[in-house]
Amino acid sequence: MPTNLPALMTLAVSYTNESMQNQALEALHRWIGANPTYSSVARELQTKVPDFRIQSVMSRKCRISTLKLLGCHPNAVDADVQQGLGVLFNLSHEYAKAEDCFRAALAVRPQDSLVWNRLGATLANGGRSEEAIDAYRHALELSPGFIRSRYNLGISCVNLGAYKEATEHFITALTLQRSGRGPKGETSQMSDNIWGTLRMAVSLMGRADLYDAADKRDLDHLCRELDVKV
Amino acid sequence: MLNWKPSDVKWSKSTYDYLNRIIMSEDADEAGVETVHAYNFFPRYTDDPSWKHVTFGFRHATRPELDMYAPQAKHGWFYSSIMCGCVRYLPWLEKKIRNRGGVLVKRKVENLSQLAGHYDIIVNCSGLGSYHLIDDKSMAPIQGQVMRVTNTTARLAMLYFTDDCESAHTYIFPWRDICILGGTAVKGNWNDEPNPKTRNEIMQRCCKLVPSLKNATVLAEWTGLRPWRSKGVRLERETRYFGATKTYIVHNYGHSGGGVTMHWGCAEDATDLVGQCLQDLPKHKL
Numbered sequence: 001m002p003t004n005l006p007a008l009m010t011l012a013v014s015y016t017n018e019s020m021q022n023q024a025l026e027a028l029h030r031w032i033g034a035n036p037t038y039s040s041v042a043r044e045l046q047t048k049v050p051d052f053r054i055q056s057v058m059s060r061k062c063r064i065s066t067l068k069l070l071g072c073h074p075n076a077v078d079a080d081v082q083q084g085l086g087v088l089f090n091l092s093h094e095y096a097k098a099e100d101c102f103r104a105a106l107a108v109r110p111q112d113s114l115v116w117n118r119l120g121a122t123l124a125n126g127g128r129s130e131e132a133i134d135a136y137r138h139a140l141e142l143s144p145g146f147i148r149s150r151y152n153l154g155i156s157c158v159n160l161g162a163y164k165e166a167t168e169h170f171i172t173a174l175t176l177q178r179s180g181r182g183p184k185g186e187t188s189q190m191s192d193n194i195w196g197t198l199r200m201a202v203s204l205m206g207r208a209d210l211y212d213a214a215d216k217r218d219l220d221h222l223c224r225e226l227d228v229k230v
Numbered sequence: 231m232l233n234w235k236p237s238d239v240k241w242s243k244s245t246y247d248y249l250n251r252i253i254m255s256e257d258a259d260e261a262g263v264e265t266v267h268a269y270n271f272f273p274r275y276t277d278d279p280s281w282k283h284v285t286f287g288f289r290h291a292t293r294p295e296l297d298m299y300a301p302q303a304k305h306g307w308f309y310s311s312i313m314c315g316c317v318r319y320l321p322w323l324e325k326k327i328r329n330r331g332g333v334l335v336k337r338k339v340e341n342l343s344q345l346a347g348h349y350d351i352i353v354n355c356s357g358l359g360s361y362h363l364i365d366d367k368s369m370a371p372i373q374g375q376v377m378r379v380t381n382t383t384a385r386l387a388m389l390y391f392t393d394d395c396e397s398a399h400t401y402i403f404p405w406r407d408i409c410i411l412g413g414t415a416v417k418g419n420w421n422d423e424p425n426p427k428t429r430n431e432i433m434q435r436c437c438k439l440v441p442s443l444k445n446a447t448v449l450a451e452w453t454g455l456r457p458w459r460s461k462g463v464r465l466e467r468e469t470r471y472f473g474a475t476k477t478y479i480v481h482n483y484g485h486s487g488g489g490v491t492m493h494w495g496c497a498e499d500a501t502d503l504v505g506q507c508l509q510d511l512p513k514h515k516l
Contacts, residue, residue, distance in 0.1 A: 017515045090516060121514035132514065152514045197512050200476070208473065 003034040009080070012087055013118075021091050028084055035080070079105040079115070086118060095126030113142035117149040124152065129159040147173045151194055154201070163205040168228050170198035174219055175230045190217065198222075234280050235462055238488065241495025243284045248494040249312045262318025266404060268311040268387035271296070271303035276391075278307075285309040300390065300439070311387055313405040314490050339363065342479070346472035351507045353480045353500060357457035360483045366464075371455035372486060373419040374412060375428045379446035381409035390439060400435040408449065411436045415487075417458065424451045459484030465496055467503045478507035 008031040015024035032038045082105040089098035102119040109115060120135030133156050139149040154169030173194050180188040199214040202222075213221040223230060234242070252263045269291060282288040291299075291306030300306065327334070339345065342363065345352050354360065361369040384404045392399040403410040411432055429451055437443050461484075468479040482500040485492060 013516045017513065019513075087516065118516045121516045124514040148515050155512050155514055158512070200512070203473065211473075 005031060005034055005080070008034060009083065009087075012084070016087050016090055024087070024091055028087060031084060037078070038081070079108040079112075082108075083115065083118065086122065090122060090125070093125075095122050098122045099126070111142060113139040113146055113149065116142065117146065117152065120149065120156075121152055124156055124159070129156045132156050133160075145176055147176050150176070151191075151197070154194075155197065158197070158201055158204065163201045164226070166201040167198060167205070167222075167226050170194055170201060171219065171223055171226065171228045172230055174198070175223075178219065190219075234488075236280075237465075238463065238492060239281050239284060241463075241492035241499070242281055242488070244495030244498060245490075245492050246284050246312065249314055253312070257322070260318065261322040262315035262406070264313050264315075264405065266311050266313045266385075266387045268309055268389065269295070269299060270307045270389045270391065271300040272305040272391045273303065275305045282307075282309075285311060299386075299388065303390070313387070313403060315405045316490065342470070342477075343472045346470075346477045349477070350511055351478045351480065351504055353482060353504065355482050355500075357483050357485070357489070358455050360457075360464075360481075364481075366459070366484075368460040369484065370418055370458050370460070371420050372458045373414065373416040373421065373453060373455055374487070375414045375424055375432065375451070375453045376410055376412035377424075377429060377432065377451035378449045379409050379411060379443065380449060381407055381443075381446060383442045384409050384440055388439060390435075400432070400439060402436055402440055402443070409443065409446065411443070415456075420455065422453045422455055424453045456487045457484055457489070458486040463492075463496065465499055465503075467506065478510070480504055480507065 008027055012024050012027035012031060015021075015027055032041060033043075082101045086098045086101035086105070089095070089101060099119065099122050102115055102122060105115050106112070106119065116135050116139035120132040120139065123129075123135060124132035133153065136149050136153040136156065139146055140153065143149070150169050150173040154166045154173065157163070157166035157169060174190050177188055177190045177194070182188060195214065195217060199211070202210045202214055207225075210222060210225055213225070222228070249263050250265075252258055252261050253265055258264065271291070278288075286309070288307065288309040291303075291308050295308065296303050296306055324334070339356075340363075342352060342354075354364065356363050358369055358371055360366045381404055384402060386402075387404065388402045390400045399413075401410075401412050403412075413432065414428060429448075433443075433448075464481045464484045466481055468481060470477055470479055480500050480503045482496055485496070
């Protein structure tokens with residue numbers, strides 16, 4: 001069993017982002033189990049809530065026992081646990097509760113750009129794009145090369161109708177991806193997801209003349225046409 | 231509308247239960263929803279409808295009931311139905327939408343491309359309008375003329391069927407201090423002007439069945455076009471590209487004469503489909 005805690009949390013987050021709820025819960029469960037502080041909690045969960053799946057997480061009973069088990073720990077606020085709960089509440093679309101969790105985590109780790117981005121995504125997915133932008137800006141001040149947060153900021157701009165700014169963020173994110181190198185110097189892939197959203201922003205700007213460049217993934221052409229300085 | 235598809239029955243059940251909850255709430259008066267006991271009368275024995283468990287208290291009419299209310303009928307049903315008076319119900323719903331921050335825009339839409347790029351999701355509830363709007367030629371109007379008259383005594387809803395036993399030939403629906411009298415059903419007729427000759431015929435038919443209506447005053451009359459669709463209700467998702475703009479469409483139309491009867495059940499399913507579309511919109515990543 002893998003016991004790399006940050007990796008398990010990242011896995012849970014990634015599944016959550018892809019709306020793969022059962023897999024996300026499974027990863028969270030393993031994360032609790034691998035965490036020495038909470039392994040007893042995990043065992044208790046196993047017996048109390050054998051079906052640790054989205055349907056049962058939606059049920060009040062299961063949620064209460066999970067919260068009780070995780071929350072009753074005598075230590076001060078555990079930023080990791082708060083993040084786990086934040087992910088859990090994102091899965092059940094309870095964004096106000098998720099926000100509380102990430103804010104609690106930030107109180108302990110105000111310099112963690114990952115948490116700032118998670119707070120932003122939670123606010124945005126709950127329909128609060130303007131507040132989300134503040135959170136993303138915090139994340140990007142702490143880590144200027146944080147691609148996911150840059151992408152999120154672009155989506156917030158789309159949601160607010162600021163298409164020009166949105167394209168700048170997407171192009172910046174794609175440029176960062178393009179210049180990235182793997183451990184053995186291999187070039188990295190640009191994400192289909194970002195390209196798709198960039199194309200959408202271009203179409204919302206009414207720039208039909210740029211569809212072709214977007215389809216061909218001609219980043220330099222788009223940079224020039226949209227006057228983006230990267 | 232006697233034999234429905236299973237989905238129609240499901241949607242009607244949800245709607246019936248929901249409307250009954252309104253009747254049992256403080257909002258019943260404002261929403262204009264009330265219980266009414268109803269009879270369907272037939273010229274011959276007719277199999278029980280698939281919706282018999284949707285309503286409370288479905289049973290066959292007894293011989294004395296037939297003798298009293300419809301001596302010419304050979305068979306009848308009695309059940310507890312609901313009158314949902316849309317002149318009150320729709321403003322009540324509209325107020326709820328506005329109170330929750332909904333914004334209503336009145337605009338004529340000739341083509342869905344007018345909306346593309348401006349909205350993430352389009353819910354198409356254009357009824358018979360879908361014949362032109364999305365070129366659905368399986369749609370056809372079933373024209374029906376009705377009138378609204380004053381009412382002091384009629385309390386029972388009555389539907390009289392003739393030979394085809396498929397659509398009510400004559401009906402009387404009491405609601406508050408008025409009565410709706412009808413009707414006609416002419417498939418393929420797009421004319422929505424009331425016909426004075428038809429009005430007189432409806433009045434005569436109704437008065438013969440419920441003589442007290444003779445003293446009623448006609449308050450209004452209109453001709454409506456039921457949005458009939460040969461394949462039944464269309465309730466499904468579609469993804470369409472307008473140029474490069476991807477737009478999600480949720481269709482919810484083709485309810486023929488059963489729009490009010492099944493509206494809430496259909497709206498619930500349409501809402502689920504909108505939720506699925508939302509899942510597919512660009513999502514912020516944790």
